[in-house]
Amino acid sequence: MTTTRRNALVRPCTIIYLLLIGLTLLTWALGRFNDRIGLPVATLSMTVLGIALLKGQLIGDFFMGLRRVRGAWRWVVTLWLLLPASLIGYAFLSSY
Amino acid sequence: MTEKNRQPPGDLAIWIFICAELGVFAVFFAAYAFTRAQHVELFNRYQQTLNSNYALINTLALITSSYFVVRAVAAIRDDHQRSCARWLGAAIAMGGVFLVVKSMEYHHHFSAGVTLSTNTFYMFYLSLTFFHFMHVLMGMVILAAVALKARRGGYSASAYTGVETGASYWHMVDLVWIILFPLVYVMR
Amino acid sequence: MKYQSQSVAKLYFIAAIGLFVGQILFGLVMGLQYVVGDFLFPEIPFNVARMVHTNLLIVWLLFGFMGSAYYLVPEEAERELVAPWLAKLMFWIFLAAGAATIVGYLLLSYSDLAKLTQDDLLPTMGREFLEQPTITKLGIVVVALAFLFSIGMTILKGRKTVVNLVLLIGLTGLAVFFLFSFYNPENLVLDKYYWWWVVHLWVEGVWELILGSILAFILIKTTGVDREVIEKWLYVIIAMTLITGLIGTGHHYYWIGTPAFWQWWGSIFSAMEPIPFFMMTIFAFNMVNRRRRNHPNKAAVLWALGTAVMAFLGAGVWGFLHTLAPVNYYTHGTQITAAHGHMAFYGAYVMIVLAMISYAMPMLRGRRAANSPRSQVLEMWSFWLMTVSMVFITLFLTGAGILQTYLQRYSDQPLDFMTVQDKISLFYWLRELAGAVFLIGLVIYVVSFFAGTDEPEVAEKVEVDA
Numbered sequence: 001m002t003t004t005r006r007n008a009l010v011r012p013c014t015i016i017y018l019l020l021i022g023l024t025l026l027t028w029a030l031g032r033f034n035d036r037i038g039l040p041v042a043t044l045s046m047t048v049l050g051i052a053l054l055k056g057q058l059i060g061d062f063f064m065g066l067r068r069v070r071g072a073w074r075w076v077v078t079l080w081l082l083l084p085a086s087l088i089g090y091a092f093l094s095s096y
Numbered sequence: 097m098t099e100k101n102r103q104p105p106g107d108l109a110i111w112i113f114i115c116a117e118l119g120v121f122a123v124f125f126a127a128y129a130f131t132r133a134q135h136v137e138l139f140n141r142y143q144q145t146l147n148s149n150y151a152l153i154n155t156l157a158l159i160t161s162s163y164f165v166v167r168a169v170a171a172i173r174d175d176h177q178r179s180c181a182r183w184l185g186a187a188i189a190m191g192g193v194f195l196v197v198k199s200m201e202y203h204h205h206f207s208a209g210v211t212l213s214t215n216t217f218y219m220f221y222l223s224l225t226f227f228h229f230m231h232v233l234m235g236m237v238i239l240a241a242v243a244l245k246a247r248r249g250g251y252s253a254s255a256y257t258g259v260e261t262g263a264s265y266w267h268m269v270d271l272v273w274i275i276l277f278p279l280v281y282v283m284r
Numbered sequence: 285m286k287y288q289s290q291s292v293a294k295l296y297f298i299a300a301i302g303l304f305v306g307q308i309l310f311g312l313v314m315g316l317q318y319v320v321g322d323f324l325f326p327e328i329p330f331n332v333a334r335m336v337h338t339n340l341l342i343v344w345l346l347f348g349f350m351g352s353a354y355y356l357v358p359e360e361a362e363r364e365l366v367a368p369w370l371a372k373l374m375f376w377i378f379l380a381a382g383a384a385t386i387v388g389y390l391l392l393s394y395s396d397l398a399k400l401t402q403d404d405l406l407p408t409m410g411r412e413f414l415e416q417p418t419i420t421k422l423g424i425v426v427v428a429l430a431f432l433f434s435i436g437m438t439i440l441k442g443r444k445t446v447v448n449l450v451l452l453i454g455l456t457g458l459a460v461f462f463l464f465s466f467y468n469p470e471n472l473v474l475d476k477y478y479w480w481w482v483v484h485l486w487v488e489g490v491w492e493l494i495l496g497s498i499l500a501f502i503l504i505k506t507t508g509v510d511r512e513v514i515e516k517w518l519y520v521i522i523a524m525t526l527i528t529g530l531i532g533t534g535h536h537y538y539w540i541g542t543p544a545f546w547q548w549w550g551s552i553f554s555a556m557e558p559i560p561f562f563m564m565t566i567f568a569f570n571m572v573n574r575r576r577r578n579h580p581n582k583a584a585v586l587w588a589l590g591t592a593v594m595a596f597l598g599a600g601v602w603g604f605l606h607t608l609a610p611v612n613y614y615t616h617g618t619q620i621t622a623a624h625g626h627m628a629f630y631g632a633y634v635m636i637v638l639a640m641i642s643y644a645m646p647m648l649r650g651r652r653a654a655n656s657p658r659s660q661v662l663e664m665w666s667f668w669l670m671t672v673s674m675v676f677i678t679l680f681l682t683g684a685g686i687l688q689t690y691l692q693r694y695s696d697q698p699l700d701f702m703t704v705q706d707k708i709s710l711f712y713w714l715r716e717l718a719g720a721v722f723l724i725g726l727v728i729y730v731v732s733f734f735a736g737t738d739e740p741e742v743a744e745k746v747e748v749d750a
Contacts (some may be wrong), residue, residue: 016161017166021160024277028149037251049278059267063267073103073111080115080122083122084121088128116560120527121555123556212545213543223548
């Protein structure tokens with residue numbers, strides 16, 4: 001495993017890293033240029049919240065290494081992401 | 097690499113601590129969101145005084161430093177102690193970038209006369225980001241301790257729990273910011 | 285006992301138990317005065333009984349902490365105590381100053397005591413829990429400095445362990461924060477603001493470090509679990525304690541004229557204060573379950589597990605009950621506070637000191653590791669009597685507090701304070717009854733030191749399913 005990884009052109013974690021960078025730029029751009037893009041605020045907010053959930057899951061799985069864990073700890077980050085995100089989502093949606 | 101562990105990487109104690117910390121931030125985030133729902137106008141108006149360019153740089157800095165920490169763990173797994181220490185050093189430097197940029201942002205707001213008592217939005221903005229700021233600082237101290245030990249050859253391919261422990265804490269600091277960034281700077 | 289100088293702890297422990305008995309007697313007097321207002325009036329008015337009850341608690345716990353430190357530090361540092369004569373001298377100074385202060389409370393009116401002790405030179409009296417005359421406060425500082433010198437030098441010269449360092453940080457913090465009792469500004473908001481730096485930062489900050497390190501020491505000794513494992517937990521618990529406890533001071537800053545953000549900071553951080561206590565519970569039971577030996581001192585292990593549970597309930601759960609600002613708006617200063625105060629002090633600090641006494645006393649009295657079975661059985665009886673009656677005291681006061689909050693502050697036709705006090709007097713009677721049972725438990729506790737002293741001690745059983 002170690003050898004294949006070393007021989008591979010790009011490490012999996014590097015791909016994840018680039019993905020995270022891309023998603024971050026996307027979030028920033030949506031916030032920065034929405035007056036030109038013109039998404040409804042609710043759509044904008046829920047989109048960036050969704051992106052944040054995806055990013056959090058990637059960090060948990062690949063950076064924190066939870067995808068190689070079984071049992072209750074496997075889902076600790078997922079659970080944590082869902083808890084505040086559902087509260088945040090509810091609070092924002094109820095405010096429009 | 098197909099076999100799975102029962103326990104997450106690093107010391108179990110740090111994971112208990114991580115859970116507790118994540119709990120505090122979850123409460124803080126929910127408090128922000130529900131308070132905002134009662135003061136939508138105020139939050140939307142003052143959110144525009146924040147500069148999301150700073151936040152972008154900081155998000156990139158934290159993600160990059162997390163990536164460096166991943167590489168540090170990979171290096172020690174291959175028994176490369178010096179390389180591990182160097183990756184950790186780079187991660188700490190990115191943490192430093194975060195602190196500098198955040199301080200500039202604070203300076204901007206403080207010189208405009210903003211305090212915790214200015215209004216509810218600024219109260220949350222300052223409290224949340226400052227609490228996170230202190231975590232970045234603490235994470236850097238932990239990483240520095242791990243890096244020093246790695247440089248002295250304190251870890252090896254067969255004993256690197258300490259590196260994973262520090263790494264897990266640092267990723268948690270990153271994880272929290274990943275939610276904080278859209279919540280405070282973008283969502284409206 | 286490995287080091288000769290550890291024996292100074294014995295003096296401190298005996299004084300602590302003696303003052304504990306005094307504290308409980310005054311508690312019972314006050315408890316009765318809640319329902320029979322002129323009981324012992326004018327000899328011991330309610331305010332004096334209350335002052336003696338609370339001050340004795342603090343003083344005997346301090347004796348207990350000091351005794352614990354004098355026993356624990358040499359053993360951890362693996363060397364004799366630096367200047368044990370100083371420890372003995374300070375013991376007598378502290379005891380004399382404490383006794384004189386209590387006698388002053390009882391024989392003089394408070395204003396005469398202030399005049400007699402020249403309080404106008406540096407006014408520090410007249411504030412809840414810090415009622416001691418300025419000269420007593422100065423005495424406490426001298427004792428604390430000498431104590432820190434002796435403990436600190438022993439730690440610095442000896443083996444440095446996490447238990448010792450955490451204990452030293454806790455004790456240093458205790459001394460430093462006490463200095464704020466000398467700061468007595470004219471502005472009432474500032475006065476209260478810094479008053480909490482003594483009161484809150486003691487019991488919800490640095491004392492928790494002392495609690496953590498003593499608990500860790502007892503668990504290392506009685507379970508035989510690796511020091512590294514226990515130290516790791518200690519780190520995590522301490523970090524969480526400091527994060528939540530320091531900013532948690534905010535839960536005292538809701539209604540005293542401080543900025544509004546404290547309502548958020550106080551609510552959020554103090555809502556997290558139960559977490560380190562919960563970790564402590566899990567930690568203690570985990571270590572006992574993973575034990576490598578069955579220590580013959582069953583009573584000490586019982587106290588250690590007891591403190592882990594009761595501290596979580598009393599400090600954690602009962603604290604959380606009224607810590608959120610919107611709840612505290614109604615419950616502030618009612619009997620709910622008294623309920624929390626009783627169980628938190630008993631669970632966190634009384635029990636940890638008794639655990640340490642239970643662990644150390646047999647050795648200090650020349651035994652190998654534990655008392656005779658008869659003595660231990662009595663001690664465990666006293667554990668259950670005191671603990672269960674404290675649970676009932678807490679429940680009755682909680683009932684009184686809920687009713688008081690409703691009748692006096694929440695109902696459509698709020699009643700005045702004294703009318704409400706009359707209506708909840710049944711709870712006060714029940715509390716006094718539970719208090720009497722507590723006293724019986726305490727008497728049995730004291731008796732346990734004199735029972736079976738000539739009988740052989742419990743032998744250590746060898747683990748069968750190792």
